Amino acid sequence: MLGIRLYMAQRLSAMVMGPLVLGHLAVMIYAIQGGLSSAEILGRTKGSIPWFLFYGAFVLAVSVHAAIGLRVILHEVTGLKDRLLEVFTWGAMALLIMTGARAVLAVTLL
Amino acid sequence: MRYTGFRERANRCAVSGNEKTMDVSVWRGSGDEGAYESFQVPAQDNQTVLDVVSYIQQELDPSLTYRYACRVGMCGSCAMMVNGQPRWTCRTHVKKVLNGDRLTVGPLRNLPVIRDLAADMDPFFEKWIRAGGVHKPGRSRDDAIQQVRPEDPGRVEANKAIECINCAVCYAACDTVAGNPDYLGPAALQRAWTLYNDVKVTDRAAVLASVTGPGGCTNCHSQGSCTRFCPNELDPLSSIAGLKRAAARSFFGGKS
Ligand code: HEM
Ligand code: SF4
Ligand code: SF4
Ligand code: FES
Numbered sequence: 001m002l003g004i005r006l007y008m009a010q011r012l013s014a015m016v017m018g019p020l021v022l023g024h025l026a027v028m029i030y031a032i033q034g035g036l037s038s039a040e041i042l043g044r045t046k047g048s049i050p051w052f053l054f055y056g057a058f059v060l061a062v063s064v065h066a067a068i069g070l071r072v073i074l075h076e077v078t079g080l081k082d083r084l085l086e087v088f089t090w091g092a093m094a095l096l097i098m099t100g101a102r103a104v105l106a107v108t109l110l
Numbered sequence: 111m112r113y114t115g116f117r118e119r120a121n122r123c124a125v126s127g128n129e130k131t132m133d134v135s136v137w138r139g140s141g142d143e144g145a146y147e148s149f150q151v152p153a154q155d156n157q158t159v160l161d162v163v164s165y166i167q168q169e170l171d172p173s174l175t176y177r178y179a180c181r182v183g184m185c186g187s188c189a190m191m192v193n194g195q196p197r198w199t200c201r202t203h204v205k206k207v208l209n210g211d212r213l214t215v216g217p218l219r220n221l222p223v224i225r226d227l228a229a230d231m232d233p234f235f236e237k238w239i240r241a242g243g244v245h246k247p248g249r250s251r252d253d254a255i256q257q258v259r260p261e262d263p264g265r266v267e268a269n270k271a272i273e274c275i276n277c278a279v280c281y282a283a284c285d286t287v288a289g290n291p292d293y294l295g296p297a298a299l300q301r302a303w304t305l306y307n308d309v310k311v312t313d314r315a316a317v318l319a320s321v322t323g324p325g326g327c328t329n330c331h332s333q334g335s336c337t338r339f340c341p342n343e344l345d346p347l348s349s350i351a352g353l354k355r356a357a358a359r360s361f362f363g364g365k366s
Contacts, residue, residue, distance in 0.1 A: 002329050003326070004323075
């Protein structure tokens with residue numbers, strides 16, 4: 001149930017996430033040296049276009065990647081296919097993008 | 111009535127003297143219906159699982175249905191599930207797989223059952239064909255015979271899998287086949303990789319196209335049960351990885 005296009009979309013989005021995960025971890029470790037409050041974090045992320053792009057890309061990549069991954073698992077475990085499987089894939093992607101976008105906007109909008 | 115004579119004779123022989131016996135559970139039934147039936151079979155110093163199945167059919171119950179031909183690991187027709195794992199029974203020694211004094215023998219996993227231990231291989235071979243595993247000649251009889259250099263990298267790669275005996279052991283071992291009935295499976299995909307590397311095959315793009323659809327190589331999870339269980343020590347996992355790389359290259363417009 002995974003043709004070449006979905007396969008490539010999943011692997012490429014995983015490749016995008018690789019460096020983003022490392023960047024996220026590195027900044028976390030750097031930022032909490034000597035203690036850090038949420039107000040301080042928000043002070044840096046609010047209104048920051050780079051952080052918006054960084055976490056926005058993360059959300060898009062994980063939404064594509066995880067929706068396709070869940071599609072594979074759902075098909076293999078339940079046998080769901082055709083229209084319903086498409087609806088699930090796109091629905092899962094939309095849900096992840098919406099919840100992710102909400103979180104990104106909450107910390108980066110002024 | 112005909113069968114009871116066999117059974118009595120065999121049971122007598124099995125329990126006579128202090129001969130050791132094994133408790134062998136054998137799948138009986140057709141289609142989705144059936145159950146394991148237990149037989150007492152004399153233990154020998156040297157015997158294969160196929161010997162045990164043949165003993166049951168010849169001495170205890172002539173109606174037992176199973177399949178074999180060559181008995182030497184060439185024809186690929188004798189594969190069964192032995193203690194839950196797929197094996198070529200003609201070359202599997204009982205000693206290697208015996209669990210205490212118990213042996214369980216069933217039809218190959220992931221295939222319909224015709225009867226008892228004989229699985230229906232049709233889906234396996236249909237997928238072989240769907241994966242492009244039929245020779246499409248690029249030359250006619252009027253052309254000169256194509257020279258193939260054994261040391262060509264493509265030939266070396268193609269040679270790796272030509273000893274496949276179509277036994278479907280890898281197919282039975284593959285959890286992706288179990289979950290996704292459209293998945294072409296390790297043997298057919300490995301065959302496609304062989305053809306893809308064969309200089310005698312002219313349309314490599316067509317080979318790739320037949321294995322990159324919804325049931326194709328991109329569905330493999332790379333867990334490698336196929337390679338672990340292949341009795342000929344072939345490596346479908348790596349063949350499929352090769353197909354995935356080729357598919358990714360051609361996705362970006364690279365040459366196939
Ligand atoms: C750097 C981060 C990540 C990388 C490199 C990565 C890589 C991969 C790869 C290569 C697969 C294919 C496995 C297979 O076909 O057997 C996969 C599957 C999957 N991934 Fe990720 N992934 C990452 C992060 C995530 C995240 C954050 C999620 C969920 C929120 C996720 C959810 C899934 C799911 C559900 C599958 C399907 C499992 C399967 O096909 O076996 N992944 N991932
Ligand atoms: S590596 Fe791929 S083909 Fe081999 S058993 Fe696993 S899923 Fe099946
Ligand atoms: S690859 Fe190995 S296990 Fe699979 S059919 Fe060929 S010989 Fe049998
Ligand atoms: S009987 Fe031919 S491979 Fe086992």
